[in-house]
Amino acid sequence: MTYLEFKEALQGFPVFSVHEVEKHFPGFDSRRLVEWQQKDYIQKIRNRYYRFTDQEIDEAYLYYCANTIYSPSYVSLETALSIYGFIPEGVFQITSCTTLKTNEFDTPVGNFAYRNLKPSLFFGYCLKSWNEHYYSLALPEKAIIDYVYLHNEIESVSDFESLRWNKIEISTQISTETINQYARHIDSNALTARINLLKCYLNADT
8 A cells, every 4th residue: 555545545534543544444554654754744643643744724623623633522611712702812722622531732733622521511512614524613602601610710700800701792692591591401509600790790881
């Protein structure tokens, strides 16, 4: 098998795993992956996950990559808040929620951080189309819920003020009923208290 045959078989995968390689080529000699890395044909993203070096890297690719290299997961928290314009600054790390353990990977294409949620909280995301593929992104309301749920240091309205969230964008894009519905489903007194603080923050005079 030549590299060209290998690439033709797997070029439809923006990120490919050793498992996918072995499905296409049973008995594949993994030493070829080392050889092709040395020739700069492919690049290891993290253990057992690779990309072709001519694959364009943009934000959507990084979101897709985040989903793929640690699955199941969906992009949320600071990254999703930034996508929706809810926070004032850009983020330099792709943040996601997962049912796996909390983890972080500093890779050649970017830094990926994952926060654990129990399976019953793994909802509230949508599929976004990208180059005939899809990646999972938290809905606006769930991005907020995830952040508030996981940041138990938030204890007052002033804590939200220090975050400098964009009240106009949040009020424009989110459904209060959806926020309430998610909070009822999660059924956490601490989360409900922080959501009430958020509402006070959003309703306060700017």
